[in-house]
Amino acid sequence: MILVTGATGTVGREVVRGLPEGLRVRAMTRNPAKAAGMFPGTQPVAGDFTDAQSLARALEGVHAAFLLTTRADVEDDARFLSAAHTAGVRRVVKLSAAAVLDTRADDLITRWQRANEEQLRASGMRWTLLRPRAFMSNSLSWAASVRSERTVRALYGMSPNACVDPRDIAEAAVRALTEDGHAGHAYTLTGPQALTAVDQTHELARLLGTPLRFEELTPDETRAALNDRYPPQVVEALLASAERQRAGAKAYVEDTVRKxxxxxxxxxxxxxxxxxxxxxxxPDEAGTRRGTA
Incomplete structure (x- = not known):
């Protein structure tokens, strides 16, 4: 049995979909009804990292697990790894982040990911670490303003990032979950080129067949927008990450996906x-912009 945590999320759902037919797969999520609808033939299970009993149920009979946690500075990894070890799980593939390798990165999120990696290495189970750059899907945060205003707004629009398709991350996870030879390895995953937000705006405009405008946000504007969604420490971590990107820390391209x-x-x-x-x-949005609605 393979357990996929975060099974209905951006990467998790692609991991579930990418696992070969014939394998027994359990999809862990807070909403098992949603998982059941998304993944026919897969066993959905309710799971909460703060609930030891739910973790024990989710991990029963599991030999390999894909671990994805999102709450920085919370002990979700430690709770899961303890439960997995007790359940007899033999292999854990962990989604981490490329920033852990950057000696200049000392923000909350990066420190948390480094600690998570260390806990997995010390768990006694076979481990594989996946360290992606930013997800290409992060650009979906621009979708509403592109649809309504033909505008992309972002901080440091000329700073490059070798962003990666979440489907490539998921395929790497599937390989690590189902093939031999990946235990004890850490893989940095990037796209094939470093792009700026301005570059991405141009590509979206080409595909849409219409001009798009890029609007540079200031750090204060970005902080105000992030404060509506995240705790203060996380906001400052994200801003520190943006500064490192502006300094070129995220432009390096790896060939790991191909390998x-x-x-x-x-x-x-x-x-x-x-x-x-x-x-x-x-159609109604387009009509509204033309004043014909």
Whole structure:
């Protein structure tokens, strides 16, 4: 049995979909009804990292697990690894972050991920670490303003990031969960080129067939927007990450996706083409902009 945590999230759902047919797969989520609808034939299970009993139920009979946690400075990894060890899990593939390798990165999120990695290494189970750059899917945060205003707004629009398609991360996870030879390895995952937000805006405009405007946000504007969504320490960590990106810390490209999967990493253009509907105005939105609604 393979357990996938965060099974309905951006990466987790692609891991579930990518696992070969014939394997027994359990999808852990807070909403098992949603998982049941998304993944016919997969066993959905309710799981909460703060609930030891729910973790024990989710891990019963599991030999390999994909671990994805999101709450910085919380002991979700430690709770899961303890329960997994007790349940007899033999292999854990952990989603971490490329920033852990950057000696200049000392923000809350990076320190948390480093601690999580260390706990996994010390767990006694076979481990594999996946360290992606930013997800290409982060650009979906622009979708509403692209649809309604033909505008992308972002901080440091000319700073490059070798962002990666979440599907490539998921395929790497599937390989590590189902193949031998990945235990004790840490893989940095990037896209095939470093792109800026301005570059991504141009690519979206090309695919949409319409001009888009890029609007540079100030750090204060970005902080105010982030404060509506995250705790203060997380906001400051995200801003520190943006400063490191502006300094070029996230521009390096790795060929790991090709080495793991046998094919090149997907480009941003490929990701955007497959998700262009999110950026395309519905007829009523287009009509409203023209003043004909």
């Amino acid at each position: 793991l999967t046998g094919r090149p990493a997907r480009t941003f253009g490929q990701w955007a083409q497959d998700h262009i509907g999110a950026f395309t105005p519905a």
